[in-house]
Amino acid sequence: xxxxxxxxxxxxxxxxxxxxxxxxxxxxxxxxxxxxxxxxxxxxxxxxxxxxxxxxxxxxxxxxxxxxxxxxxxxxxxxxxxxxxxxxxxxxxxxxxxxxxxxxxxxxxxxxxxxx
Amino acid sequence: xxxxxxxxxxxxxxxxxxxxxxxxxxxxxxxxxxxxxxxxxxxxxxxxxxxxxxxxxxxxxxxxxxxxxxxxxxxxxxxxxxxxxxxxxxxxxxxxxxxxxxxxxxxxxxx
Numbered sequence: 001x002x003x004x005x006x007x008x009x010x011x012x013x014x015x016x017x018x019x020x021x022x023x024x025x026x027x028x029x030x031x032x033x034x035x036x037x038x039x040x041x042x043x044x045x046x047x048x049x050x051x052x053x054x055x056x057x058x059x060x061x062x063x064x065x066x067x068x069x070x071x072x073x074x075x076x077x078x079x080x081x082x083x084x085x086x087x088x089x090x091x092x093x094x095x096x097x098x099x100x101x102x103x104x105x106x107x108x109x110x111x112x113x114x115x116x
Numbered sequence: 117x118x119x120x121x122x123x124x125x126x127x128x129x130x131x132x133x134x135x136x137x138x139x140x141x142x143x144x145x146x147x148x149x150x151x152x153x154x155x156x157x158x159x160x161x162x163x164x165x166x167x168x169x170x171x172x173x174x175x176x177x178x179x180x181x182x183x184x185x186x187x188x189x190x191x192x193x194x195x196x197x198x199x200x201x202x203x204x205x206x207x208x209x210x211x212x213x214x215x216x217x218x219x220x221x222x223x224x225x226x227x
Contacts (some may be wrong), residue, residue: 004159031213041159042120042205042217050213058214079119090159104162106214109151 002027005091006091006097006108010087013078013085014116019110021076023091032074032098033105049074050096078112088112118142118208122218124158129196136192137221139206143187150207150215151180151191154208163191195227 004025016116025032035043045058049068050051052070063082068074074093089112092105129135138197141149144186148167154160166172170185177194193200203222 035217040219042219043207045214048213059216093159094213102165102167102209103154104150104165105160106162107159109159116140 004091004093004108005105006089006111008111009109011111011113012116013113016080018079019113021078021089021091023074023076023093023108023115024072025074025106026072027093027094027106028071029093029106030071031094031103032068033094034058034066034074035074035091035092036065036091037090039052041092046076058112085113086115118210118216120193120218122204122206122207122221123156123169124221125219126222126224127227128224131198132198133194133225134192135196137204137223138191139189139191139208139218140155141171141187141189141206141208141216142183146161146184146187146208148188148209149184150209151189152205152207153202154158154166154205154220155202163204191221196223198225198227201225211224 001002002049007022033048034046047066065077090110091108094103097103124170151163152160166182171182180191182189203220205220210213
């Protein structure tokens with residue numbers, strides 16, 4: 001079955017450590033996205049990518065980094081510069097249409113990151 | 117960042133009741149409006165994407181309308197069932213492949 005796989009489901013990080021969240025899709029989608037959810041807030045966009053080897057900052061990119069070396073993969077690194085990393089992280093993908101933003105996004109099951 | 121408001125924040129309805137909720141967004145720089153359903157312990161699932169003013173989409177007992185001139189969309193559920201219990205998210209797009217999510221309306225259908 002086609003879909004998006006995020007791993008791990010739960011992740012614990014010690015302060016000062018970088019951690020990488022995995023996101024893989026086999027939907028042949030060009031665009032991929034990373035969102036963060038905090039209690040009482042909507043999903044906020046961290047980074048997105050429309051094509052391999054290119055990505056753009058979202059609304060809350062500080063303290064995060066991404067890469068897009070393969071179409072199928074869009075890993076997110078939470079760096080030690082992210083002061084409040086405890087959150088639920090969702091990865092999504094979509095096809096691309098014209099001007100953009102008109103294609104539904106498909107989501108993974110998410111990764112919950114906690115600080116020890 | 118688009119200012120997206122969803123109301124109500126939560127609601128409880130009896131099984132069989134019909135219900136509706138609202139998504140408000142800036143009417144300028146509008147490209148598309150997405151609705152998603154997010155059930156507990158699952159991932160968000162796309163319901164509709166609408167682009168034209170006056171658009172109306174339907175999927176089973178769920179339908180949505182769009183008014184781009186005044187910047188709002190309504191989601192309707194006819195004859196609510198317990199399996200409709202979920203958080204419903206709207207997400208307008210101003211283009212560039214990006215959407216901005218509202219905080220959602222959490223629906224609980226009581227059997």
